[in-house]
Amino acid sequence: MTPTRSARPRPAAVYERLRDLIVQGRLSPGTRLVELELAERLGVSRTPLRAALERLRQEGYVAGERTARQLRLVVAPLTAADAHELFHLVGALEGEAAEVAASLPKRERHVLADTLHEINEAFAQAAAAKRPDHQALFQLDYRFHASYVHASAGPRLRALHDAVKPQAERYERLYVTLLATAIGDSVKEHRRIIAAIRSGELIKAREATRTNWANAALRLTRVITATGQRGDW
Numbered sequence: 001m002t003p004t005r006s007a008r009p010r011p012a013a014v015y016e017r018l019r020d021l022i023v024q025g026r027l028s029p030g031t032r033l034v035e036l037e038l039a040e041r042l043g044v045s046r047t048p049l050r051a052a053l054e055r056l057r058q059e060g061y062v063a064g065e066r067t068a069r070q071l072r073l074v075v076a077p078l079t080a081a082d083a084h085e086l087f088h089l090v091g092a093l094e095g096e097a098a099e100v101a102a103s104l105p106k107r108e109r110h111v112l113a114d115t116l117h118e119i120n121e122a123f124a125q126a127a128a129a130k131r132p133d134h135q136a137l138f139q140l141d142y143r144f145h146a147s148y149v150h151a152s153a154g155p156r157l158r159a160l161h162d163a164v165k166p167q168a169e170r171y172e173r174l175y176v177t178l179l180a181t182a183i184g185d186s187v188k189e190h191r192r193i194i195a196a197i198r199s200g201e202l203i204k205a206r207e208a209t210r211t212n213w214a215n216a217a218l219r220l221t222r223v224i225t226a227t228g229q230r231g232d233w
Helices: 011-023 035-042 046-059 080-102 106-128 134-152 155-199 202-227
Strands: 062-066 071-075
Touching: 011 035, 011 046, 011 155, 035 046, 046 062, 080 106, 080 134, 080 155, 080 202, 106 134, 106 155, 134 155, 155 202
Parallel strands: none
Antiparallel strands: 062 071
16 A cells, blocks of 8 residues: 555655664665665665665765665775774764763763663673674663663764764674674773773873774784685675
């Protein structure tokens, strides 16, 4: 049944659905994006779909290769260079959020630090399991970073973070099984972030967060170099 005019998805809703498919890996890197097939899959018309694809292309989730007759769209490949840029961008944004978190009143800082500590210890325990649940590891790491961002970031910082962080999540979701052996390093880096926030040391909180993401970029780059880039043409 064709949706009524009032029920037709808006471009923003189509964008969110497509972005989720890409971030979750259900549209894998390098997958060709054919408008007619996507429209049928999502049950939408091609007008909001085109607007959504253009937004995704501008944000880097979708890449285009110009052929003789048209622009061929694909899900953006996962590459070492892209991962390096993304992780450093996220680190810069979250470093600002951590600095603000360290400037919160003492009681709020301590409550936040206690929450971060609890999540990080669960993260360490999950990594130490004989058969680690990689989805659980991803979710715990996500919760750790989201906790201090949501507790401190203003609307502009959140908007920028919301636009960039999901792109980094594509890498984290796909490579989490190969990065599991390095989680001990992440746990230690998280503890430095927690300590700086708890003690109200603004610069240390910012730099510890940036260092965590910079080191994550190095760890991921080594994995991508060893296993090959995904979806690159």
